[in-house]
Amino acid sequence: MKPVVIYARYSSHNQTECSIKGQLKVCYEYAQKNKLTVIHEYIDRAETGTNDNREQFQQMLRDSENKNFQGVLVYQLDRFARNRIESAINEDKLNKNGVELISAKENFSNDPSGKLLKGMIESVNEYYSNELSVKVKRGMGLNADKYYYNGGSVPIGLKLETVEELNGAFGKKIKKKKFVIDEETAPIVRKIFEMYNSGSTIVKIQQYLKTKGLKYSVCKVRTVLGNKKYIGIYTYNEIETPNVIPQIIDNELFEDVQKKLEKNKKSRSRLKTKTEYILTTKLFCGNCKEMMVGVCGTSKNGKIYNYYSCNNSRKKKCHKQNIPKDYIENIVVERARNILTDEHINEIANRIYELAQKEMNDNTNFKRLNKQLKENEQQNKNLMDSLKMCNIDNVRQNIFAEMQKMEQQRKEIEKELLLEGMQKIDITVPEIKFFLKEMRSGKIDDKNYCKMLVNVLIYKIYLYDDNLTIIFNSQDKPYKEKIPSIGEIEAKLAVCSNKECPAQPSQ
Ligand SMILES: [Zn+2]
Known part of the structure; x- marks a missing residue:
């Protein structure tokens, strides 16, 4: 039995991320299957996006010098480092101490x-x-709702208004928030677009905003000038829906400003290549x-x-x-280019394919989610059947509620499957x-x-x-x-x- 430690990391701001408990479970399962003895757990919890000191990670690196363990087991390689270079440097440190980095999820052989x-x-x-x-x-x-407010800050010039809307097949009324023009601040937005377009610097615009009691950083002014909400476009998860927010700036002015922003950005980046x-x-x-x-x-x-x-x-x-x-x-x-002969390409393509297949078949999470989805479908079908047989109002209401719950659950599973599919090697x-x-x-x-x-x-x-x-x-x-x-x-x-x-x- 080879002694190893587990390293797990969790940041609470990312809701789709696997929880610490989930990460540990997968790691322990892997350890058991591969005859590894877990002698210690190092866990970093980052409560906000900025607080990412990873103290336990640093401790683990220091402890690896004592050679008490031969491997660091992580749930997934992205737990180990925030980018590829950092990952390689830290993996090298471990290797020097005779410690191997093992990923429980990506079963890449070494x-x-x-x-x-x-x-x-x-x-x-x-x-x-x-x-x-x-x-x-x-x-x-x-x-998701395409043009309702989904959280985040409300840009100057716009405000939120609550509306009631009928939702879904059950005819329930729900309250939603929608963007409308804020007549008090919208003129300020128009003014700064015009200022920038006629050649004013960001600093000048900052000074103008100050006279209106607004303290904006350079970056924030640029964000305002590039905000597509002002031309009525609502963006959610990178999908743009036009004509759903009342327009404050006309398209022509907006585009002129974007061109100027782009040009200034280029000259800024030329200075620091x-x-x-x-x-x-x-x-x-x-x-x-x-x-x-x-x-x-x-x-x-x-x-x-x-x-x-x-x-x-x-x-x-x-x-x-x-x-x-x-x-x-x-x-x-x-x-590196020279080794890529036709013959060698054929050879490595086949090898990679075999490995990728093996990797896919080993993906237990995928199997688990698919099973859950099937169960959900079956339960939903059963509920439908009992609904057909039943004519007591109270009971029907309960069945409806249960079906709604199942629907919610199905959406959750599908979301997880989608995320899992993103990592799938197809x-x-x-x-x-x-x-x-x-x-x-x-x-x-x-x-x-x-x-x-x-x-x-x-x-x-x-x-x-x-x-x-x-x-x-x-x-x-x-x-x-x-x-x-x-x-x-x-x-x-x-x-x-x-x-x-x-x-x-x-x-
Ligand atoms: Zn040297």
Whole structure:
């Protein structure tokens, strides 16, 4: 029996999330099935969205140094970290202490093809999930009221009015809140749209708002200027319904303002383009096995250089020299593309498919929900039957009430199923092949593409002084290649920007 600990995290602001109790139950079931002994539980409860210190998580990391346990069991990998980079860094810390990260829900094996599947799913989620999540949200919003107030703050210029409406087949009257124009503040909204459109700065608008007794941050002013409610569009779960709120701003003015906002946003973001180091969490120093991280420096003539640097060499504990970022990234991306031959694509597509199938069959939550749904249907049918047989008013009322309850329950189950389905790996061999072939032909100067390529195909890269070892997710044999010394690399990269300069390399 292998000693492990459980780490669980719960944030109360996310209502659809699995509760702590549920997470623990799944973890214990997994432990029993896989002969693991749980010796401790670490649980973080974040009460609000901002309070996320994860004290227990930090404690768990510290305790892992004592080597009392060999694994950390989590309900799902997203419990472990808030993003992929954080996840990889922390997993690396655990691995160094001889501790393995185990997910009870995603049963990815730790062998190369398991890693490949994991990388692919992560990438698909990261780069293609926007569309998917819109679809899911659309599904969930289907039964929701499209243009009634659903909580949240009411924007300036509008107010809420309570209306009564007949609801459903049972003819019950219910109270709902609806948006109407607030004649007191609507002129202020019109005024600031006109101000911005005729060239006023956000600061000027802030000053104007102050004269009306309103203290707005820059961000809040921008939010007002971009709020589609002012042109009558109601948005719920990313679905837009036009003509359901009284319009304060006419479409033309609104669009002009959006164009100006967009233009100003672009010039703001030009000022702070961030360099992305796509090999972060994948690149390791060959000498000391520490992670290499992105650093940037400025030369005497003010030019900015980007490098990867060994974590230990920055603390003067390792002699590894920094390597220019573009040089190493280009090599790795090229080699990753090269392994994607037709033959290899066929081979890995089949492997991924098998794993994905296994993963789906193991999904007990899916089975449980489907069973509940069937039971619900049966019970509803029984109630219908008894309703047909019965003509006593009182009893009929009770049956109605019971049916309403069942209806509510069915909606809840369907919602859960939808969420579960979002995580389901429903993928075919041709789809995987298509995905991999796309990866072969992406544009090399597209940073997102390169990032995805590295994330999916590469497990680890070890950089030695004279060679480079790449361990791919898709094949067991590591790839090795000799590399020139840093001095030679730098000399190759240093090309004078002055075209007249004699140091220009000859064509
Ligand atoms: Zn090192």
